[in-house]
Amino acid sequence: MADEKPHCKVVLATNIAKSLLEEVQDGLAKIGRKPLLVGFLSSTDPAARVYAEWTGKTANENGFAFELREIDREELEDALLDANNDAAVDGIIVYYPIFGNRQDQYLQQIVSIDKDVEGLSHRYIFNMYQNIRFLDHANTKKSILPCTPLAVIKILEYLRIYNTILPYGNRLHGRTVTVINRSEVVGRPLAALLANDGACVYSVDINDVQQFTRGEGLRKRRHEVHEKPGWTLENCLPISDVVISGVPGDKYKVPANLLRDGAVCINFSSDRNFSPDVKEKASIYVPAIGKVTIVVLLRNLLRIVQNKIDAAAEASRENVSEAVQTSES
Amino acid sequence: MADEKPHCKVVLATNIAKSLLEEVQDGLAKIGRKPLLVGFLSSTDPAARVYAEWTGKTANENGFAFELREIDREELEDALLDANNDAAVDGIIVYYPIFGNRQDQYLQQIVSIDKDVEGLSHRYIFNMYQNIRFLDHANTKKSILPCTPLAVIKILEYLRIYNTILPYGNRLHGRTVTVINRSEVVGRPLAALLANDGACVYSVDINDVQQFTRGEGLRKRRHEVHEKPGWTLENCLPISDVVISGVPGDKYKVPANLLRDGAVCINFSSDRNFSPDVKEKASIYVPAIGKVTIVVLLRNLLRIVQNKIDAAAEASRENVSEAVQTSES
Known part of the structure; x- marks a missing residue:
């Protein structure tokens, strides 16, 4: 039986951005x-x-x-x-x-x-780590998420890694994800977001490996962090369905030999963290995410404008209702 | 932080059957x-x-x-x-x-x-093992698959375990599946079908474990089988995203402690192969599949009737074309 070439689907940010842009344009209209x-x-x-x-x-x-x-x-x-x-x-x-x-x-x-379309205000960041998804008690105004981590999530939704048959908030249950980089800007918030959505996440930086998880059966309401003493990429990569890497500089490459066959690989570094041999093993490879990040920024802007319009409408309803009550009394 | 109950979605065959029946009724119309x-x-x-x-x-x-x-x-x-x-x-x-x-x-x-709606004719079985999906060279008439294995596949599609972003035929790439039971009627054909669709499958019976796979990067056109000497469920279950069990009799239970957190568990035995504690760990649990199997039977019948109608239409076109040629000559 003759061997075929390896099957790896390369998915470009442009295509993912296009599908998100349609959603944004509908909202804008x-x-x-x-x-x-x-x-x-x-x-x-x-x-x-x-x-x-x-x-x-x-x-x-x-x-x-x-x-x-x-x-x-x-x-x-x-x-x-x-x-x-x-x-x-x-x-x-x-x-x-x-x-x-x-x-x-x-x-x-x-x-x-x-006006914070980047989602960097302390309250937004707090909500994100605490897995609080709305700004109000009635759950109508969604909290804003930081652009780059949210871009990765939108990519994972596009790639059907989020399983929509599972309830919202638990759609990564059963997925094991390695995130290489634990910066406060992207790596750590991303690991937290993915774990809050149900994944078992290994957050890897140059010093150590941490596990972010809501525990067996997602019993915790939000993720907890556990140190994994002695662990390295050699432990994380062979068991990971998804590998997301964002190490700055052009020297770093994720060792392809450690990847699980059929892994989904996403690079968010401005350099390429995966060498071409990633295609020998990955089922899906996303080489860059920048174009998605920009669309997510516009999506955040739209959400902020919608929240403002909703708040104004609510205030005017309350004024009318107060006026009615005043005239009745 | 208070613990919640474990999150396991129990999906009943009735609901899956309903969604398949709509497709069948469209075809019937x-x-x-x-x-x-x-x-x-x-x-x-x-x-x-x-x-x-x-x-x-x-x-x-x-x-x-x-x-x-x-x-x-x-x-x-x-x-x-x-x-x-x-x-x-x-x-x-x-x-x-x-x-x-x-x-x-x-x-x-x-x-x-x-007329073989059960898909048990040697040619159908041969096509299934050989990963030949059509009966004709033009790839218009799909080969018939045996009902119970096909029911499991339709369930995995419904559960979004098949990733539709990947090309048809490779949609299980990256999934690890354990099938417990290797009967000629269900277990072995099912393992072969899943491996042909890109999964790494561990086929477990009372004697041994076999791995069915198309190899790294799905380089093989169809699955190959490798013995896994010394392997048991203790090796297979902790690395499996999906566990499918069909052991006859009410004695056998899949050991829930060995399951990967968030595993998808499907029982095709007429008895229950999973004890209630499966819900402590599984993300999705399908307790029975019989109702889906019957709908798949009707779907096969429909396909056979469609193939017959297509063949008749083609024969009549050929007759007309022959008649034209005869009158022209």
């Missing part, structure tokens, strides 16, 4: 106006400028207004406060790194929660 | 006539009679005609040959066991391949 996203560029990092230009292009092509404000970094805080107070501004994105130290985290908390 | 299924009962096994009555009920309720012929077992061969030659009969099902020995396999080959 319902709103019936052009939301304004303002980008703040104070970074000297050329990658930040590229990201800014890419946001602008995608926004403009898809019915959003985008305005780039280049601001001296010492004046950024005031500029952000102005934008917070400007009713014409729907969403704010700041291109990091700026100071490249803790001052950047301070600046992230300056952006109004009602 | 296109045909525009009532196909006739004839059942032959020569078995003294009470389970055979129950199965026959159940077939009749499901067939009648869903727009098929069903006729039960109770025949002395010594006269069955002639009765089958008569039915083969009777144009009014679209499909034939024989309720086994009859002699309970190799004579039953002889009888299976008596039923005309064009």
Whole structure:
């Protein structure tokens, strides 16, 4: 029996982005106006400028207004406060790194929660780690998730790794996922999100391996973290259905020989963390995710605008109801 | 943090059957006539009679005609040959066991391949093991698959274990499945079908464990079988995403402590091979499959009738074309 070539489906971010964009455009049509996203560029990092230009292009092509404000970094805080107070501004994105130290985290908390399309406000991050999905008790306003981790989740939904026959919130039950990188920006929130959705996640960084899980039968309401002393990729990769890697730099490669046959492999580093031999074993390979991240940003903006419209409608209903009560009394 | 109850979705055959029946009814509407299924009962096994009555009920309720012929077992061969030659009969099902020995396999080959809704004809079985999916070179007439293994596959499709983002024929790539039972009727064909669709299958019976697989990257066109000396369920279950068990008798229980958390568990024994504690760990549990098997039988009947109609249409086109050529020459 002659051998065939290995079967690996390479899925490009463009195609995933396209399917998400349709959803975003449907939502935009319902709103019936052009939301304004303002980008703040104070970074000297050329990658930040590229990201800014890419946001602008995608926004403009898809019915959003985008305005780039280049601001001296010492004046950024005031500029952000102005934008917070400007009713014409729907969403704010700041291109990091700026100071490249803790001052950047301070600046992230300056952006109004009602305009934070990146999902970096403490309350959003808190909700994400705590597996709290809504901002209100009536469960109508969804909390905003950080763009890059959410992009990975949207990719896993597109790839049918989320099983829609399972109840919402548990759709990764039975999946084992390795996330290589535990940065506060992507790796750790991503591991938490996936575990909150039911996966058993191995979070790997240069020092150690941690397991994020809701426990047997998903008995916990949210994930817990357990150290895995002595564990390395040699333990994680052979048992993982999904491998997600985001190690910066072009030196790092995930060892393909350790992958489980038929694994789903996703790279979120701006470099390629998988060498071409990943296709010998993976069933699905996603080489880059940037284009999905931008669409997720627009999706967050849309959600924020919808929340604002809903809140205004509710307030006006309450006013009417109060007026009725006043006239009746 | 308080513990919740374990999350296990119990999926009943009735619901899966319902969704398949819709598909069957759509097909039936296109045909525009009532196909006739004839059942032959020569078995003294009470389970055979129950199965026959159940077939009749499901067939009648869903727009098929069903006729039960109770025949002395010594006269069955002639009765089958008569039915083969009777144009009014679209499909034939024989309720086994009859002699309970190799004579039953002889009888299976008596039923005309064009009326064999159970998919037991040698050519169908050969195609199944060889991963040949069509009866013709133009790939228009699908080969018939045996009912019980096909029912399990339809269940796995319903449960989204087949990943539709992967190409047809490879949709189980990356899935590890344990099948407990290696009978010629269900266990072995099922293991072969799943492996041909891309899964890594451990086929377990009382004597040994065999691995059915198309190899790394699905390089083989069809599955190969490898002995796994010294392996037991202790090796298979902890690495299996899906566990399918069909051990006869009410004594046997799959050891739940060995299951992978979030496993999908399916019982095809007429007894329960999983004890209630399966729900502590499984993400999905299907306790019985009988109702799906009957619908798959009707689906096979429909396919056979469609193949017949297509063949007749093709023959008439060829006749017209010959007539045109004759008049032109």
